Amino acid sequence: MAGSQGVGALCENPNDVFLDVSKLLLTYADNILRNPKEEKYRSIRIGNPTFSTKLLPVRGAVECLFEMGFEEAETHLVFPQTASVPQLRRIRETVAAERDRRLGAGHTPPCPQSSALGSAPPLPAPAPPPPQGRPARLAPLCAPGEQRDLLQNPAV
Numbered sequence: 001m002a003g004s005q006g007v008g009a010l011c012e013n014p015n016d017v018f019l020d021v022s023k024l025l026l027t028y029a030d031n032i033l034r035n036p037k038e039e040k041y042r043s044i045r046i047g048n049p050t051f052s053t054k055l056l057p058v059r060g061a062v063e064c065l066f067e068m069g070f071e072e073a074e075t076h077l078v079f080p081q082t083a084s085v086p087q088l089r090r091i092r093e094t095v096a097a098e099r100d101r102r103l104g105a106g107h108t109p110p111c112p113q114s115s116a117l118g119s120a121p122p123l124p125a126p127a128p129p130p131p132q133g134r135p136a137r138l139a140p141l142c143a144p145g146e147q148r149d150l151l152q153n154p155a156v
Helices: 005-011 015-034 049-055 061-068 085-105 112-116 144-152
Strands: 043-045 076-078
Touching (some): 005 061, 005 085, 015 049, 015 061, 015 085, 049 061, 061 085
Antiparallel strands (some): 043 076
């Protein structure tokens, strides 16, 4: 899971939360991979109750979508035609592997990436300046920590 901050953050959630959210993330990714030309699978309405209640409040969930290649549009998250399908597949496989591991283990150990880092939490990177012209519509919908993460890391 090296290089995926979103998956690392997602792994910090309790097991039941991780399993629920990972199932939704895998569904979004699988729909695109199975139907790459279908626009309806390449768009997630931000106001959708499933998105706003099950994904948005969960640490790492929206970051995973951005890492997959989704971009913020006016009322939706969109997986553009120009987005990297191999990147989508990499994040999907990382989430799926952790989900399979947790389902097989039956408990909530940290992700392999987390345990490899040791017991000390990593120091936060300095916040980059806010990007010019990037919409921040998700920010008011986020929990305070998630909003801070979205504003500090425009790549998310």
